[in-house]
Amino acid sequence: MSKRSVPATCLAAAFAVTAVPAAHAQQWLVNSAIQNQIVETAICDSALKKHQKLPDICARYSKYASGAATNATAPKPAASSAKFSPVAGDDSLQKLADSLGSDAQERQQMLQLIGAGKQLFEQKYAGKGWNDNVAGALAFFIIATSTIYADREPTAAAQDNLFAALESTLAQSPELVKASAQEKTALYNSLTACAGLQLLFYIDGKQQGNAAEIGKAKEMAAGFSRKLLNVEPQALAAML
Numbered sequence: 469m470s471k472r473s474v475p476a477t478c479l480a481a482a483f484a485v486t487a488v489p490a491a492h493a494q495q496w497l498v499n500s501a502i503q504n505q506i507v508e509t510a511i512c513d514s515a516l517k518k519h520q521k522l523p524d525i526c527a528r529y530s531k532y533a534s535g536a537a538t539n540a541t542a543p544k545p546a547a548s549s550a551k552f553s554p555v556a557g558d559d560s561l562q563k564l565a566d567s568l569g570s571d572a573q574e575r576q577q578m579l580q581l582i583g584a585g586k587q588l589f590e591q592k593y594a595g596k597g598w599n600d601n602v603a604g605a606l607a608f609f610i611i612a613t614s615t616i617y618a619d620r621e622p623t624a625a626a627q628d629n630l631f632a633a634l635e636s637t638l639a640q641s642p643e644l645v646k647a648s649a650q651e652k653t654a655l656y657n658s659l660t661a662c663a664g665l666q667l668l669f670y671i672d673g674k675q676q677g678n679a680a681e682i683g684k685a686k687e688m689a690a691g692f693s694r695k696l697l698n699v700e701p702q703a704l705a706a707m708l
Contacts, residue, residue, distance in 0.1 A: 511707060514633040520625075525706055550603040550638045552652040560654040561586070561661055585664020586657065596631075602644070602652055603635035605659035609696075610704045612663035613689045616670045616682075617705035626708050662692040 512526040526532040561582050568582075569575030589608045590599050598604025607630050615621045622630075638644050647655075666688045673681030686701075693701040 508707060511630060511633040514629050514636070518629070520629070523707070550635050550644065551597075551601045552649050552656070554600055554656075555650045555653045558650065558653045558657060560657040564658065564661060581668065582661040582665055585662070585666075585668050586660045588664045588667065589660045596628075598631060600656070601635070602656055602659075603631060603638050605656040605663075606638075607631040607634050609659045609663040609692075610707055612667040612670075613693060613701050614705040614708040616666060616685050616689045617701055618708075622708040630708060658696060662696060666692060 508525050509529060509531075512522055512529065512532050515522050515526070516532075522532055562579065565575050565579035565582055568578040589605075593599065593604060593608070596604075598607065607627065610630060611622055611627055666685050669688060670682060670685035673679070673685055690701045693699055693704055697704075
């Protein structure tokens with residue numbers, strides 16, 4: 469992001485987010501990936517399979533008490549489980565921008581920032597299979613939140629492990645099969661745009677040496693985590 473500060477009006481508007489992705493797609497994500505701790509156990513299983521040190525979150529599960537699980541081989545996800553073909557004409561980003569801006573100028577500014585946030589994701593993970601993939605969008609959201617709260621970006625290995633675990637997890641969710649391409653598109657766009665937006669504010673704050681802006685980025689991350697996933701941002705940050 470450039471050294472130019474993010475417009476203050478956009479910064480203030482971003483905390484009032486009310487838009488959410490399609491209800492059905494959002495609900496299966498909350499139920500399957502967050503509240504039931506499937507993501508955390510998937511991360512632990514992935515680390516075991518790769519003979520890596522178990523993340524701290526694994527200590528809360530008895531199956532990892534000995535440092536090894538008896539059944540850590542998760543089934544390979546189907547190729548089309550979390551990937552999808554984007555639906556033409558999806559207006560989820562426009563709706564998000566409209567919810568964040570109080571007038572036409574603010575809405576246009578927010579649409580540009582949201583688009584930049586989504587582009588940040590798609591450029592950063594190009595060629596890794598994350599694009600047009602719900603698992604990739606969710607991984608990016610968790611990584612962005614962790615970066616902001618821990619004040620450091622997770623290692624590339626940790627990011628790859630998270631994505632692999634999420635893809636395996638979501639492949640086992642029957643609700644994912646029920647979600648339409650339109651729902652997946654809206655969910656993907658909402659997750660990547662919100663994650664990218666909060667990360668852009670954080671990066672700008674770091675470049676400017678602006679502690680207040682970094683604090684606002686944390687505030688934004690908390691709002692998005694609660695609104696989109698019904699989970700506290702600290703819980704997402706702890707996954708990495």
